[in-house]
Amino acid sequence: MSEPVNRNKVPFRGGGFKPRPIRFVAPFVFLALVLFWEFGSRTGIISNLVLPAPSEAFQAFLDLYNSGLFWKHVSTSLYRLVFGWSIGTALGILVGLLIGLFSLARSSLLPLTSAFFPIPKIALLPLFIIWFGIGEGSKVATILFGTFFPTVIATYGGVDNVERGLIRMGQSFGMSWLSIVRKIILPGALPAILSGARISASIAIILLVAAEMIGAEYGIGAYVLMAGSLFATDQLIVGVAMLSILGLCVSWLIGKAEKALLNWRG
């Protein structure tokens, strides 16, 4: 009755589109790149004028370290960064909350924020020097203003996105206004605030270097500027590497904070 029918397995056509992290690939790629660079410099493929060898840059780092100025540069920069970023972020969260919670603040402050946000704060540096002095004031102010506006926007966006249902739940149980803000709105806006912090931290590092390029004796930016004007490219590489490591540390710290504060997201 039944003759054998030619049958095939149903071809698999799902899967893919799901990149997974693979361990040790990143350090390996980094190491290979540095080795290739060193090899290129040694054999003369990469001219020393174009790019100094990694070993030379490392030597320049040792010189800097032995001169005792390394910690001076790093601590000066860190002080400005931490001071400017934390005040800018704190004020930004405060104003962002006001915009998120009050109609009057939203109507008055939001247009101002939108108008000031796109201004490159570096362009205002001369003004900041006149207002806050050539010393620490102008540098901290540049970072403060640079981190303030993105934090405001991240925070009020976060407040806007807190589920209305949760707020209504709070009201239906007769929770006080302050309790609703503290226990529902703030934690609900926290993911957005933290991703804003990630962005504002990178902006802070960029502005740090820019601010230190005017009237600064110490600081990573001042070191990079000096190296640049002397065409000491090996020192330049050291300065840039320090900035990159600083950025990695900051992003690692924020990652830690996200893990600790947002562990409920799983």
Add this chain to the structure above:
Amino acid sequence: MQISIENLSHAYGSVEVLNDINLTFEPGEIAVIIGPSGCGKSTLLRLIGGLEEPSKGAAYIAGQAPEGSLNPLTYIFQDFALLPWRSVAGNISLVLEDHKLSKQQSKAIIDDVLARTNLSEFHDALPRQLSGGMKQRVAIARALAVRPAFLLMDEPLSALDSQTRELLMDDLVALWAREAFSACYVTHNLAEAVRLGHKVIVLSRRPGKVRDVVEISIPLEERRERAVELEEVQQQLWQMMREEALAADRELADV
């Protein structure tokens, strides 16, 4: 404590949602409101509990709330409305924190309501670790914690699958048998209406009016066994709902 609604109408802009509703909710009774989608059932519930203000008329509370009731009118929401960053116990403690209770008092209340909803072992679990049914049990425990005089339930089982729904209906019947609570239960599910309702209020399509009120005299605990009699009531309700639902379904949504 008795809740009543008098001459209540509500409109969103020019769209009239509810038209001249008059209802009375008796203590110790579960009143179920059914109606086609968009007829204003959920709006009516928000108006009763004071989460929205009616355009006309009002809802009234007659008499004092019972002694010890922290939040007389308490909601249970369709989407559970649990804070994802708080544990099960934390979500219940949230609604107790604004009342001046000692640590031991709060703890005693939390342990009691978790025991009543069979959740004691999930004390420290986060909402994301729980199934939908468990989340709604937590929300029910949270509502019980404030010792409500009147429960406002907004499609509490509609986000759950049918097996879980059956289990939770049994739980609600058991809770009611233990301590007869008063509730207004909004749903579009007729099976839920006839299982849980002492009376079923049928709303017409928008603008919602009270079309009929059907009393069901079979005791809640016996309803599972007397399914045939319930089926008759359900058919009767369906006949009423059918044309309304059909007409509502064919309406153009331009709200």
